[in-house]
Amino acid sequence: MFFREYASEILLRMGEHLILVAIAMTIATAIGIPLGILITRQPKIAQPILGFANIVQTIPSLAIFGFLISVPFLGGIGVTPAIVALTLYALLPLIRNTYIGINGVDPAIREAGRGMGMTDNELLFQVEIPLALGVILAGVRVATVISVGIATIAAAIGAGGLGAFIFRGIASVNNQLILAGAIPAALIALAADFSLGWLEKQLTQHRKREEKFGRQIAVASGILIVMVLGLIVFANRPIPPTIAIGGKNFTEQFILGEILAQHIESRTKLKVDRRFNLGGTFIAHEALKAGKIDGYVEYTGTALTAILKQEPIKDPEVVYQKVKQEYDKKFNLEVMKSLGFNSTYAMLIRGEDARRLKIKTLSEAAKYTPQWQAGFWYEFLERKDGYEGLIKTYGFKFTKPPKQMELGLMYQALKEKQVDFVAANATDGLIPVLDLVILEDDKKYFPPYYAIPVFHQATLQKYPELRETINQLAGLISTKEMQKMNYQVDNQSRPVEEVAREWLKSKKL
Template identity: 50%
Template sequence: MERLQFFAQNWPLLLRLTSEHLVLVVISTAIAALIGIPLGILLVRHPRWKDLALGIAGVLQTVPSLALFGLLIPLPLIGGIGARTATVALILYALLPIIRNTITGIEGVDRHVREAAIAMGMTPRQLLWQVELPLAMGVIMAGVRVAAVIGVGVATIAAAIGAGGLGTLIFRGLRANDDRLILAGAVPAAMMALAVDWALGRLESRLRARRPSRTFDLRAVGLAGSAALVLLLAIFSAWRFATAPTAGLTKPRLVVGSKDFTEQVILGEIIAQMLEARGVEVERRFELGGNLCHNALIAGQIDLYPEYTGTAYTAILGHPPLTDVRAVYEHVQREYLEKFDVIVGPPLGFRNDFAILVRGADARRLRLRTISDIAPYAPSWRAGFGQDFISRSDGYAGFVRAYNLRFAAPPREMDLALTYRALAAGEVDVIAGNSTDGLIAALDLVQLEDDRRYFPPYEAVMLVRRETATRIPEAREVLERLAGSISTAEMRQMNYEVDGERRSPAEVARAWRARKGF
């Protein structure tokens, strides 16, 4: 009942995200068909290129979606963050089944039928349009059908680069441990995949059953499809323009980004709202996965986003871990300006260090207070860590060396949001989370003290491109205003209000500003 009520209360958001998802799939599949079908026909006529073309398309489809999104972001014209990059990636994933089925369908036309058509005096062009394509269209549509269903699934991951769609709700639900959000994204996506598969399957069946005497003019169909695609693109462009957070005919003056976890979205909302209160037009590009925020900032796709000095020092600048808080900040401030032309704002007042977490029941039963306390139990424990913690220079490898830990098996590597759920469910016994995360209190977890001071400090700061700070002085003013304004307790409470009490980040940010007089 609660879940149905949630759907009823949030149907405008569900409708908007579903439409974004569907538009991504339809546009990318249509463009892939317009590229893949002619390319397949060309490869049938020039078979020496067939293996090479199919090999390239096959390699593109095997590249993990997040990796492909990351590779596309820095590219001019087709890159960046948002729907454009997602559309390009979806087109690349859709090409292989369309090209392969086009080749299979045309090559599968009965040799005797083809010979009879030639004997009747048909030209190669007439043979293609009046015999081969009509008879192969059922097989070709099967390829389009597969491509569309693949697109529905991959478009879910596109939310990680700010492309919108139903994946937005799934990622939010994983972060907040909220099954309602996960279902709100997963159920419509599954229904969309089934609907697309059913509709294109019916069309495929009709095309396979159509007799040659009743073949239709494929050129007319192609023209109609192209016109429909142009119309859809026009509608999509108009919709994006109508919903863009701009005034009049001007573009957003500043783009605020955030990473894909609760605290980052709250911080992004705080600075976006403070800029809007000063008359600055703001576009939000929140919930970007991995290092996409950094890449987008350097590429000029966003102007400002929250970061942590320890992450900047080790993961971005590549330095070995350093525990001196002031030295880390000064190094990051100087090198970001020199290397990236980016200004590092003053510390916001709190740190979000790596937090080694165990279940509260285990901490109370075994009297665990520090990380060193878990060493006797580690040989029988299962560890689970996020991909970021596993790969970083200040992460897993140095951590187990510093504390001489030996776990029962290699750690399970998973998405950071899922580690909290796995720990609470008893699937793992220790994880590395974030010290200000609201799920610590919501799931009754305990943070162990870093008694050997292994982890570097992760002071929260705002990064802004120097060009933006010069062009929009309000940005620098807001950064100075936020200096030292958020305590660790306040940040953890705000995270809990979102993750534990199911309030929206925008609402929580607004309430904090009101309490602070901002």
């Protein structure tokens, strides 16, 4: 059942994953092997080059992806920064193994070659590289397997690939989705390792047969050239006018992004490039400002406090108008009409604790906080409407620092009693299923968080029909409907596309 529903998307994500790895490995091989050869000829620069490659390997992969978002030309979100990051990670084994393999050739063999009158280039291509080929190909194998694994993280910056399943599975606590990303990625890595291992064995086993060696090299080079040409043709194929719709890294954002995408595709001649699962508010906002995406759904309170860095305001209309004016003035972004529901923060505890302690509000919970372990997602700890303001407003006194984790993991951590108090969204479908209780914000600390599509003004000018199309969705999604859709994805494991399509049909859209 699960495979039938997700088969086409699994194949699509596998294709995206393979393209990312193939392009990155082609570039890394074209850079790494010549660099490895160069430092065998210029030993003085060997340590700086190997040192740089080593430093790149020690940087956490997610940090590299995050850093590249703000880098001009090669950065931002999508495929380009993902390929840059994967290329950087693949360099060390390629450079090091080429360097070690060539330097490991017996000096007596080199001397014999020179004695026969060989030039340095002849010695390199006819003696050293054939003898070092096994070690060089071992480096290619290692680099490929590393790239396949790290490519799963590329989904965090909208580059697609099998990581999209893994992040969605984490967000919805759905092991099937996680495995739908992890198993194909593991199979790709194993297949790549086996294939390159076989090629390494064939080439090294017969290296003394010059004719066969040359033929195999020619075949391998031909396959590589065909792959690169195929990727270039695929990247430059004619496509209809396309806009990119983004989304943050949790279920509700996947659904809202898909509703926007399907509605735009059904009412206009535009195709939509779905760039969901962006790492969070700031990544999505920066991607929109930079024109890497054309629009996404934000929340009024988030825009006011996290993006505009202003103090929370309680009046929903005042918040909306302020955000609309500031986005227009500061960012050249247009805030569209609200979709209708308020996705406010929900401070959650276990149902059994709420009943045992007889607490319903955050004020009543304050006296129990010294015994509780809090758990919050990273963004909540940094925002003006987040952790610091919350503990001041209610006088919370947590004796332990809060645990930091992904939003999707908090529900499971709360259920399994690893944490006792978390921040989530009131529309999340997992709340009733896991018997969690929302504590009332009785001091009205949190501002309103109405869902608002935000689009780049340049896109709306280029495609004027978009504005009317998007505003057709204004006010149509209720809080209960949003919670129901989240529930269908998170708990019934229904595909996001199907849930979005069903809701649009229910509204005759």
